[in-house]
Amino acid sequence: MNVDAAALLRRCGMPEVEIGWVLGTGDPATVHMIVELHRERLEEELAERTRAMEDVEAWLARSAPSQSWSGALTSVLISPCAAAEPDRPPPRPRRT
Numbered sequence: 001m002n003v004d005a006a007a008l009l010r011r012c013g014m015p016e017v018e019i020g021w022v023l024g025t026g027d028p029a030t031v032h033m034i035v036e037l038h039r040e041r042l043e044e045e046l047a048e049r050t051r052a053m054e055d056v057e058a059w060l061a062r063s064a065p066s067q068s069w070s071g072a073l074t075s076v077l078i079s080p081c082a083a084a085e086p087d088r089p090p091p092r093p094r095r096t
Contacts (some may be wrong), residue, residue: 014038 022034022085 012038013042022073 006019006023009022010016018034018038020049022031025031
């Protein structure tokens with residue numbers, strides 16, 4: 001089986017610099033550390049997205065059934081998932 005490791009890591013959202021570290025080292029412990037850190041980021045991102053989906057679902061469930069949901073989601077405040085862009089600073093809290 002021929003695996004393009006760089007393409008697979010990109011598909012998993014690993015930053016290019018980390019892909020370079022993984023592919024450039026011959027140390028299995030270093031590879032494991034970098035891959036494990038990325039796996040943790042993915043798990044955090046999934047948890048954030050899961051909470052966001054639960055929040056949206058709860059908000060929609062509380063809405064009047066006759067209310068049109070078209071455009072209504074723009075009023076739901078959901079912060080972007082920080083794990084999706086680890087180099088980006090976290091968003092400032094929104095005031096309601």
